[in-house]
Amino acid sequence: MRFKKKGKLAPCFIRPFEILDHVGAVAYRLALPTALAGIHNVFHISMLKKYTPDESHIVSWEQIELTDNASYTDEPIRILDHKEHVLRTKTIPLVKVLWTYHGKEEVTWEREAEVRKMCPHLFSDTPQGVA
Structure with missing residues (x-):
């Protein structure tokens, strides 16, 4: 599984990341940590979610053990x-x-x-x- 069933980070939102800049009209470049270096850092606006400050929404990415192809096993x-x-x-x-x-x-x-x-x-x- 690569962050659930579809695409990069959709439909599972990992955590809030800083938006670095606009890339075109509907794409954003995000500041991803080095643990997620295998993932392309440009995302379409439909794959992003507005951040509302709530600690229960955040999954700590430090705890997720990623493989070389940026996937993890969920047990x-x-x-x-x-x-x-x-x-x-x-x-x-x-x-x-x-x-x-x-x-x-x-x-x-x-x-x-x-x-x-x-x-x-x-x-x-x-x-x-x-x-």
């Missing part, structure tokens, strides 16, 4: 909830997952079988797999 930390999605002919067990570099606002519902295969240690504590 489940904890199972928060469990439910079953009922279709016409089958039932799909789902778990609510808290991920490594994301807050509680960004938890996702994932298939229990996939999470169990990826991280079986999350299910060993409780009988239903709910932490």
